[in-house]
Amino acid sequence: MKCPSCGADNLEGADECDGCRTPLTEAPAPPAGGLEKRILGATIADLGPKPAKTIPAAATILQAVEAMRQGKIGCLLALEGAALAGIVSERELALGLPEGGDLSRARVKDFLREEPDVLSDQDALADAFHRMALSGHWHLPVRLRAGGYGVVSARDLLRYLCL
Numbered sequence: 155m156k157c158p159s160c161g162a163d164n165l166e167g168a169d170e171c172d173g174c175r176t177p178l179t180e181a182p183a184p185p186a187g188g189l190e191k192r193i194l195g196a197t198i199a200d201l202g203p204k205p206a207k208t209i210p211a212a213a214t215i216l217q218a219v220e221a222m223r224q225g226k227i228g229c230l231l232a233l234e235g236a237a238l239a240g241i242v243s244e245r246e247l248a249l250g251l252p253e254g255g256d257l258s259r260a261r262v263k264d265f266l267r268e269e270p271d272v273l274s275d276q277d278a279l280a281d282a283f284h285r286m287a288l289s290g291h292w293h294l295p296v297r298l299r300a301g302g303y304g305v306v307s308a309r310d311l312l313r314y315l316c317l
Contacts, residue, residue: 167284189315196279201314203275203296203304206231211239211263215251218242218262229293231303232262238303240266243293267291273306275299279314282306 155164155178162173170177207225209218211232218230222244229243242265250265251257271285272295285294292308 167287192315193280193283194278196314197275198273198277198279198282198296198306199275199299200279201306201310203298203306203310205298206295206303206305208233208303209242209262210234211261211266213262215247215257215260215262215265218265219247228307229305230262231295231305232266234263238270238272238295239263240268241270241293241295241305242266243291245292270295272297272303275304279311282311286311 155166155168156162157164157171157173157176157178159176160171160174162171164172164178169179207221207227207230209221209230209232211234213232221230222228229241232239232242240263242262246265246267251260270291271289273281273285274297276299282294286292286308294306296304296306298304
């Protein structure tokens with residue numbers, strides 16, 4: 155991707171120019187058609203995100219696992235009061251749980267992905283793809299225009315593309 159300011163070549167998907175630090179995210183998108191148009195022309199609201207399941211950051215890991223199992227979901231948003239403290243997913247639990255440890259004392263706040271990228275449901279769908287690709291995470295919190303938070307998952311994105 156060429157920088158519109160200095161003409162330097164940058165990696166496709168870079169947020170800013172390596173040469174002059176000009177933001178590249180505001181560069182006009184190339185003309186799109188077909189699937190590309192469907193991705194670039196949509197917003198996260200087009201996925202129909204539902205309110206996210208939440209859990210207090212002080213809750214136990216056993217409570218989080220049970221909430222995910224009952225809701226048949228892969229992540230929970232952890233709150234401290236009304237504020238988003240982070241996100242806990244199957245991945246954080248699988249990678250962070252100690253072998254043979256006492257899980258009744260382990261707390262959600264000890265397994266959080268803190269300060270996750272938070273999108274708005276008015277953001278471009280392409281932003282969700284981009285952030286997931288860069289971060290390696292399959293779940294992103296979304297601030298809903300109606301209030302509160304939702305979650306967009308990689309499965310939501312794939313389902314949208316296939317319908």
